[in-house]
Amino acid sequence: MKSALFDYTLRLGDSSLIIGHRLSEWCGHGPVLEQDIALINIALDLVGQAKSFLEYAGKVEAKGRDEDALAYHRIDRDFRNILLAEQPNEDFAFTIIRQFLFDAFQYPFYQRLAKSKDPQLAAIAQKSLKEVTYHLRFSSEWTIRLGDGTPESHEKMQTAINELWAFTGELFEMTETDEILIEHGIAIDLNEIKPIWEQKVKAIFKEATLEIPTTNWMQSGGKKGIHTEYLGFILAEMQYLPRAFPDAKW
Amino acid sequence: MKKITKEAILETLEKVTDPEIPVLSIVDMGLIRDIQLTENQIEVVITPTYSGCPAMNVIEIEILATLQMNGFENVKVTTVLSPAWTTDWLTERGRQQLLEYGIAPPARGTVDKHVLFQEDRVVACPQCNSINTKMISQFGSTACKAMYKCNDCLEPFDYFKCI
Numbered sequence: 382m383k384s385a386l387f388d389y390t391l392r393l394g395d396s397s398l399i400i401g402h403r404l405s406e407w408c409g410h411g412p413v414l415e416q417d418i419a420l421i422n423i424a425l426d427l428v429g430q431a432k433s434f435l436e437y438a439g440k441v442e443a444k445g446r447d448e449d450a451l452a453y454h455r456i457d458r459d460f461r462n463i464l465l466a467e468q469p470n471e472d473f474a475f476t477i478i479r480q481f482l483f484d485a486f487q488y489p490f491y492q493r494l495a496k497s498k499d500p501q502l503a504a505i506a507q508k509s510l511k512e513v514t515y516h517l518r519f520s521s522e523w524t525i526r527l528g529d530g531t532p533e534s535h536e537k538m539q540t541a542i543n544e545l546w547a548f549t550g551e552l553f554e555m556t557e558t559d560e561i562l563i564e565h566g567i568a569i570d571l572n573e574i575k576p577i578w579e580q581k582v583k584a585i586f587k588e589a590t591l592e593i594p595t596t597n598w599m600q601s602g603g604k605k606g607i608h609t610e611y612l613g614f615i616l617a618e619m620q621y622l623p624r625a626f627p628d629a630k631w
Numbered sequence: 632m633k634k635i636t637k638e639a640i641l642e643t644l645e646k647v648t649d650p651e652i653p654v655l656s657i658v659d660m661g662l663i664r665d666i667q668l669t670e671n672q673i674e675v676v677i678t679p680t681y682s683g684c685p686a687m688n689v690i691e692i693e694i695l696a697t698l699q700m701n702g703f704e705n706v707k708v709t710t711v712l713s714p715a716w717t718t719d720w721l722t723e724r725g726r727q728q729l730l731e732y733g734i735a736p737p738a739r740g741t742v743d744k745h746v747l748f749q750e751d752r753v754v755a756c757p758q759c760n761s762i763n764t765k766m767i768s769q770f771g772s773t774a775c776k777a778m779y780k781c782n783d784c785l786e787p788f789d790y791f792k793c794i
């Protein structure tokens with residue numbers, strides 16, 4: 382049970398950390414100042430949520446690792462984030478679609494996790510839900526605005542969907558970890574989230590005049606530590622400083 | 632020797648402000664969730680506004696330093712996440728201070744659901760009190776604020792958004 386709870390908490394923390402780090406790459410590069418700030422605010426929320434999850438994961442593991450040790454001193458194979466989170470920013474359309482697919486999952490997921498029998502996961506979820514509400518509104522509005530925008534913005538959005546769709550199957554993938562924790566009332570049955578997510582995505586895409594791809598093939602691996610080639614580069618950047626200067630302080 | 636009571640500690644903590652909104656004390660922000668007194672320890676229980684609030688570390692250090700300077704020994708600061716902080720915990724005095732500082736205080740009542748696809752709230756301009764204002768972005772200079780502009784006096788301003 383304990384190792385399952387560690388794995389589960391790590392997965393939640395890693396997904397928020399990696400997508401948060403991705404968003405932070407926009408700092409100073411946003412298309413306009415307001416949206417630059419918005420992306421960085423969302424990044425900050427996500428990294429903050431990751432801190433709460435990883436801090437708890439360290440306590441569950443009870444081997445003396447804190448959130449920094451877990452974030453900065455693990456290799457890619459030990460990361461449990463979903464592959465969607467590590468996909469590159471590409472253009473603004475790509476970033477928005479990645480975020481929308483992620484937020485549309487997080488919102489109903491945290492609503493349920495807020496009632497988990499694990500009090501700390503429930504507390505983090507309650508807190509995160511308030512923040513994710515703003516994220517989902519932001520990414521939904523931009524999906525509609527750009528999807529139903531100019532022919533060029535529409536095409537960029539549709540391209541992003543086509544490219545990222547294969548990573549959405551993993552959102553609902555469950556492993557032994559989930560089975561064990563669902564039995565204890567701790568984890569959330571992702572089969573319950575799937576129809577809610579699909580409904581949200583369909584509704585927003587419809588308003589945005591965007592199409593859901595018909596291909597059914599889904600990429601998988603992140604929850605087991607098998608990542609795309611992008612994660613290594615993220616970690617190289619994210620972990621460089623604490624690895625090169627182990628006791629560095631602000 | 633200072634008498635150690637919860638009231639005395641709370642009064643001292645009013646000197647600690649949020650580094651990002653220096654007019655607002657952490658007491659008026661509703662960050663102090665509890666004060667526990669045991670025989671040889673003072674425990675101050677705080678909660679963050681946002682998960683990623685970068686001010687929390689500084690606030691914790693400030694609490695320890697301020698209490699110590701005012702004669703309180705053996706202080707410990709603990710952070711809790713639940714119940715999650717809400718703008719409803721801002722005190723009346725805090726709301727007034729925000730307004731005077733040029734930040735529109737949050738509308739009353741926690742919004743959550745309201746945020747998802749509904750009309751933006753009417754927010755009065757803290758400079759000229761006009762309600763002819765427009766939201767520019769849900770996200771502002773810090774996690775807790777949204778950006779607005781006033782169509783009458785043409786000033787941009789921060790709105791302390793509901794959470």
Ligand SMILES: [Zn+2]
Nearest residue numbers: 756759781784
């Ligand atoms: Zn005005």
